[in-house]
Amino acid sequence: MTYFRDNIEKLDGYVPGEQPADADVIKLNTNENPYPPSPRVIDVLRNINPEKLRKYPQPFGDEFRTAAAKIHGVSPENIICTNGGDELLSLCVRAFCAADRALAYPVPTYSLYPVLAKIENCPAVEIPFDEQFNLPAKLAKTHAALTIVCNPNAPSATFVPINELASLADELNGVLLIDEAYADFAEDNAIRLIKDFDNVIILRSLSKGYSLAGLRFGYGIADRNLINGLIKIKDSYNADAIALAAAKAAVEDRRYFSDNIEKIKAERNRLTENLRKLGFKVARSHTNFVQAQWRSDAQELYEKLKSAGILVRYWKSPQLADKLRITVGTARQNDRLIEQLKNFGF
Amino acid sequence: MTYFRDNIEKLDGYVPGEQPADADVIKLNTNENPYPPSPRVIDVLRNINPEKLRKYPQPFGDEFRTAAAKIHGVSPENIICTNGGDELLSLCVRAFCAADRALAYPVPTYSLYPVLAKIENCPAVEIPFDEQFNLPAKLAKTHAALTIVCNPNAPSATFVPINELASLADELNGVLLIDEAYADFAEDNAIRLIKDFDNVIILRSLSKGYSLAGLRFGYGIADRNLINGLIKIKDSYNADAIALAAAKAAVEDRRYFSDNIEKIKAERNRLTENLRKLGFKVARSHTNFVQAQWRSDAQELYEKLKSAGILVRYWKSPQLADKLRITVGTARQNDRLIEQLKNFGF
Numbered sequence: 001m002t003y004f005r006d007n008i009e010k011l012d013g014y015v016p017g018e019q020p021a022d023a024d025v026i027k028l029n030t031n032e033n034p035y036p037p038s039p040r041v042i043d044v045l046r047n048i049n050p051e052k053l054r055k056y057p058q059p060f061g062d063e064f065r066t067a068a069a070k071i072h073g074v075s076p077e078n079i080i081c082t083n084g085g086d087e088l089l090s091l092c093v094r095a096f097c098a099a100d101r102a103l104a105y106p107v108p109t110y111s112l113y114p115v116l117a118k119i120e121n122c123p124a125v126e127i128p129f130d131e132q133f134n135l136p137a138k139l140a141k142t143h144a145a146l147t148i149v150c151n152p153n154a155p156s157a158t159f160v161p162i163n164e165l166a167s168l169a170d171e172l173n174g175v176l177l178i179d180e181a182y183a184d185f186a187e188d189n190a191i192r193l194i195k196d197f198d199n200v201i202i203l204r205s206l207s208k209g210y211s212l213a214g215l216r217f218g219y220g221i222a223d224r225n226l227i228n229g230l231i232k233i234k235d236s237y238n239a240d241a242i243a244l245a246a247a248k249a250a251v252e253d254r255r256y257f258s259d260n261i262e263k264i265k266a267e268r269n270r271l272t273e274n275l276r277k278l279g280f281k282v283a284r285s286h287t288n289f290v291q292a293q294w295r296s297d298a299q300e301l302y303e304k305l306k307s308a309g310i311l312v313r314y315w316k317s318p319q320l321a322d323k324l325r326i327t328v329g330t331a332r333q334n335d336r337l338i339e340q341l342k343n344f345g346f
Numbered sequence: 347m348t349y350f351r352d353n354i355e356k357l358d359g360y361v362p363g364e365q366p367a368d369a370d371v372i373k374l375n376t377n378e379n380p381y382p383p384s385p386r387v388i389d390v391l392r393n394i395n396p397e398k399l400r401k402y403p404q405p406f407g408d409e410f411r412t413a414a415a416k417i418h419g420v421s422p423e424n425i426i427c428t429n430g431g432d433e434l435l436s437l438c439v440r441a442f443c444a445a446d447r448a449l450a451y452p453v454p455t456y457s458l459y460p461v462l463a464k465i466e467n468c469p470a471v472e473i474p475f476d477e478q479f480n481l482p483a484k485l486a487k488t489h490a491a492l493t494i495v496c497n498p499n500a501p502s503a504t505f506v507p508i509n510e511l512a513s514l515a516d517e518l519n520g521v522l523l524i525d526e527a528y529a530d531f532a533e534d535n536a537i538r539l540i541k542d543f544d545n546v547i548i549l550r551s552l553s554k555g556y557s558l559a560g561l562r563f564g565y566g567i568a569d570r571n572l573i574n575g576l577i578k579i580k581d582s583y584n585a586d587a588i589a590l591a592a593a594k595a596a597v598e599d600r601r602y603f604s605d606n607i608e609k610i611k612a613e614r615n616r617l618t619e620n621l622r623k624l625g626f627k628v629a630r631s632h633t634n635f636v637q638a639q640w641r642s643d644a645q646e647l648y649e650k651l652k653s654a655g656i657l658v659r660y661w662k663s664p665q666l667a668d669k670l671r672i673t674v675g676t677a678r679q680n681d682r683l684i685e686q687l688k689n690f691g692f
Contacts, residue, residue, distance in 0.1 A: 003521045008441050011579070014582055027401070053382075053383050053559075054382055056363075086582060214401055226349065239562075
């Protein structure tokens with residue numbers, strides 16, 4: 001006997017990456033930014049007015065919307081603030097999908113998407129990427145109410161050119177959500193598409209590019225009709241007053257942001273080269289992590305690294321079992337990883 | 347042509363109370379606590395470690411769960427942390443309700459419940475309270491998958507004895523969610539029921555009793571099977587690191603909390619007396635607001651108060667059109683309200 005709906009009772013929840021209490025562990029498993037957030041964010045927290053806590057926050061986060069709109073060259077009305085990018089994903093599945101309205105996405109990708117489909121009890125149409133992670137042509141033919149493309153994609157770190165996403169948006173009858181959680185580390189992004197397509201939503205997150213995974217702040221950018229519909233179903237005050245103020249300070253510190261991104265890109269290239277020298281196959285990364293393919297199953301490697309105090313991400317699925325997803329850390333952390341792999345006898 | 351599901355397209359979203367930018371307005375419309383949050387909360391923000399922002403938070407908020415469990419005499423596994431109490435409501439409707447699984451609740455009550463039913467596209471069974479706001483006997487007979495009782499109730503400020511809720515839990519086949527957002531201001535609460543009933547969930551919020559409406563933090567207390575099921579469908583990191591740390595500091599400062607509550611109760615009684623002297627019918631309040639019934643439609647009163655810089659809450663529905671919901675403010679704010687009403691010629 002259960003009180004839950006059948007689909008919820010049967011559900012295996014999403015399993016987030018491990019968060020060890022031990023601060024000495026080198027954590028290259030959840031794509032956190034290795035550098036601290038902007039000092040302006042810390043200033044916001046130090047100087048917070050207790051009145052901001054006592055009162056309800058702005059329901060739509062208008063000050064953040066105005067700041068972000070300026071940066072992206074859109075209107076504040078094109079933006080919805082969410083409690084992490086994950087909340088935007090969940091809102092979209094609830095808004096567009098149902099038993100007779102499918103969710104479609106190419107795989108392998110962010111493993112939360114199928115969980116959200118199971119919670120909503122809607123069909124999930126999974127279209128496999130080819131070996132080079134090109135956008136599958138079949139994705140345009142699923143008749144899904146919502147199609148999600150993670151771009152750059154996780155865990156492959158690959159990038160689909162924006163003109164291909166434009167063609168996809170044009171072909172689809174439903175909504176195209178482009179999950180740009182990692183776009184801060186790529187050379188291009190899809191924001192310009194929202195001017196031409198009323199069915200495109202861009203997801204952005206402050207967790208990676210802005211070193212604010214602990215703050216839970218993300219946002220969506222889209223045609224204002226889509227934004228207004230999503231606002232109707234979000235919780236009244238889904239983004240809290242501190243997160244809104246801190247997020248505004250973070251996105252406005254453009255200099256700190258670009259310096260941070262450039263450091264990570266440089267380290268990413270060095271890490272890629274060093275892993276290749278050890279015999280891993282590593283595709284060019286457009287994110288703050290790399291996917292390193294080993295010549296056989298990588299589980300033992302993952303476990304040996306873990307014993308040595310270095311956490312990376314491993315999935316035991318047919319497409320991923322020979323691969324490790326490794327977050328780009330600081331120069332010192334990346335060196336420690338390479339050293340440790342050498343110690344294993346590579 | 348719409349991209350949204352029909353039920354979402356047709357939906358009128360929940361309308362939160364006004365949040366005027368003007369700090370001079372006397373805001374007695376959204377049941378915020380008139381006193382600032384505990385100084386310990388401010389200390390947490392001042393001394394936040396940037397590492398807490400850089401990394402993902404604890405997925406289940408274990409430190410807060412442990413602190414709250416101790417206060418309520420339950421286990422940490424009996425607690426789920428949520429992004430405001432509203433998120434717990436939304437999670438429960440998603441977990442238990444569907445097209446063939448209804449949501450039931452007595453009315454009038456928190457006007458978000460019907461909105462959540464419309465979003466989930468499930469039936470909403472509304473059972474009217476009687477004039478004294480006694481628990482309607484019919485509520486046990488709806489066969490709903492989820493029944494919500496707001497206790498103390500908003501906007502009536504009335505309280506249903508806990509033994510009646512125990513009988514209801516016993517009779518129901520589905521889940522009973524007791525929305526205790528205002529329980530900090532009442533003389534009793536339903537937490538003891540979770541030991542005897544595996545179908546009872548208690549909702550708590552830090553918005554009112556702890557002066558933290560801006561922080562967005564709430565939690566649920568229930569049998570661990572219910573908690574584990576809800577955890578499967580929440581976002582992986584639904585409560586952020588700052589909110590978790592601040593909430594822990596707030597609930598642990600018992601002395602500050604009780605002093606604050608006692609001050610509000612004293613003011614509530616004084617406000618009630620003063621409104622009665624002016625000819626309002628005011629039932630005994632168990633919350634941080636009072637419901638003041640006028641001898642005729644109260645809309646003009648609401649509007650005249652607003653013009654005078656005092657915001658209260660007014661709903662133009664048959665059951666509520668002759669009533670104002672007035673948050674208990676500081677002594678000075680309450681005096682200003684009474685003075686203003688006298689100026690109108692009462």
